[in-house]
Amino acid sequence: METSQAGARRREGVSGNTWSALSAAGTGPIRSKSPRAILDLFGPHLSHRQKLELAAMEQVWFFTVDDSNDDGYDDENDNYMHVRKEQLHYRYEVQKLIGKGSQGLVLQCLDHKTKTLVAVKMMSLPLCPSTASRQMTELEVTKELQGKASDDLYGVIRVLDTFQFRGHNCLVVELLKKSLYDVMSKGSISRICVRRLREYTRTILHFLLYAKRRGIVHGDIKPDNILLTADGKVRIIDFGCSCYLKSHSQTVGGTLPYMSPELPLGYQVTCAVDMWALGCTVAEMATGKDLFDSSTYGEHLPCCVEILGMPPTKMVDEAPNGSLYFDPEGLPYNLSQQRPPGSLSLQRALQGHHPQLVDFVSRCLHPRQR
CATH class of the missing domain: 3.30.200.20 (Phosphorylase Kinase; domain 1)
Incomplete structure (x- = not known):
């Protein structure tokens, strides 16, 4: 027409x-x-x-x-x-x-x-x-x-x-003007100072607990979706990937570098996906770089495995979509010889930050026990 x-x-x-x-x-x-x-x-x-x-x-x-x-x-x-x-x-x-x-x-x-x-x-x-x-x-x-x-x-x-x-x-x-992504990418520094990082992380945690009490998963926590008021207070936006826990959603949503491996593997969405995304966001605030720099689903799991090592065998074996990403021996299909499992420690990926920060991010990225 x-x-x-x-x-x-x-x-x-x-x-x-x-x-x-x-x-x-x-x-x-x-x-x-x-x-x-x-x-x-x-x-x-x-x-x-x-x-x-x-x-x-x-x-x-x-x-x-x-x-x-x-x-x-x-x-x-x-x-x-x-x-x-x-x-x-x-x-x-x-x-x-x-x-x-x-x-x-x-x-x-x-x-x-x-x-x-x-x-x-x-x-x-x-x-x-x-x-x-x-x-x-x-x-x-x-x-x-x-x-x-x-x-x-x-x-x-x-x-x-x-x-x-x-x-x-x-x-x-x-109407708010800046996101955390804007602050890191367009400001004079690419990283967030430790004091601000703690404040922002604390507020995001309060938000996630508040959402969990109402049975809600945000589904797309990342620096772009965290805005700042004129006096530096955090506001969480964009609920386009959100769902209710009672819906038992298996929809793959969110943004790939912040996506929990559970989603492409086909597990039901839980609040754990928001904690994973928070860990990725905190790591990015601390270093100014994506923790998992993946652009496709095929690349994402090997990026995670390189830093965190292999996921629990039970998690791979019981994954509804496990065969799409892991071979019969349980190794990711796109695993690079130059990036074997666990070859890049989380502490090194976080550029030697304080052990407390490394421990916090590690706990956010810990796979669910099944």
Whole structure:
């Protein structure tokens, strides 16, 4: 199907005719208008979709018109093609893209109701049952973890709003500028100082205990998903790989260098996968480098074996997917002659850090007894 000219402009991030109805009406700094007032003022300029959207709204805080004509809102990956200064949910004004991944994108927006800057995560279109289910779980988990002072006590990102816009599930959270990854990769130093490392680790542990009490596995602990407030407090974000323990999930999620071997081996997800990821994250904070520098599932297990030695025989023998990664003798298929099991000690991989740190990381990476 050919994309309309309006859709093509949206694809390029350009709006053909976008303007604020509130300012155009000469009303000045009005905080809100009723949907009926907007329809009366600009009905002839609105697409059928916009008219339906407005009719379903109780209040309009921000309004723009574009000439997309109900066509071309999403790209080939089912992500929303945002346009600067356009409206989302007739309340949020898009300012810029601040993040993009396989599950959607994150936009910095101005909330015209509260007059504050926020981050809006727009998930990809849920076109299949598995995607729809995953997104519903993400929204449920994020809301479940909200509580009195859960942000300051347990490092949970503060959720401000949820809504659906043009088929996309959207999550509005507090806007934070830097992640631990940003601090390490873009700052003057690649490692986190010991004092900060302890503070960050303590908060992440508090978060994981809080999540465990609610039967939740985060599933993707890593420096990118640990944000910092202006005064240096930790906030955990991105629950796109999260699940409930009661679901007995066997889905392989998360990010490979931080992934517990239990997941590719086919074991059910438990809170142990978050502890493994925490160990990898602490190691990266201490050294500025990935502990397990793997880019494929086939490479990941040999990377782990090189530092930690062979996993327990029972763990390999009982793994549902064990034959995909281990030969009949129980050795990883991609085992390199230059990287035999246990040839790189954890202490050396951690660049000679304090024995207490090495011991902590070692305990995080200890395989479950089965």
